[in-house]
Amino acid sequence: AQSVTQLDSQVPVFEEAPVELRCNYSSSVSVYLFWYVQYPNQGLQLLLKYLSGSTLVKGINGFEAEFNKSQTSFHLRKPSVHISDTAEYFCAVRNNAGNMLTFGGGTRLMVKP
């Protein structure tokens, strides 16, 4: 069985500051990794994904994430956040033997002016 842990339930940060949202996973097999963003009262939107190849993945809205196999992590980063980045962020993992996603509990990013 696989699991996803997002250690920070809330991350407050000032506008234009850098941010890192942490995601750790456990799985006994190779995985694919995803970050989704959920703006208030909306559905989930794909931010970026790691399937194979370069461990540094760039997504939409200036976000990027790095896959670290030895630390089983896939942390999300942005060098300078905007007020509009305020949202809930979900990390998810899918093993390459199936098509099911396992989600973390989410991290609420709160960007303050």
Next chain:
Amino acid sequence: NAGVTQTPKFRILKIGQSMTLQCTQDMNHNYMYWYRQDPGMGLKLIYYSVGAGITDKGEVPNGYNVSRSTTEDFPLRLELAAPSQTSVYFCASSPEGTQYFGPGTRLLVL
């Protein structure tokens, strides 16, 4: 194309009532999913389907039923609504790998 659409957006049910949450996708995806989202709990998989005529249980299927008669539609049925089913429900579809989500249905059971 519209992607994944869900109706209704919001519904209030009384305990014991039944209802069907509708989900339609126009991307010809084989895989479809139903999740519920409770505060601070992330998303839990209720049911999923790998193609028309094939459905299977996810992590939290009790109290729900699904059917998949066409590629496009994947309705979720609540037969006897209970307060524990108060949640936000998301439908998603996938060709394989990346899942695409609908805007959600907010359900309140009183």
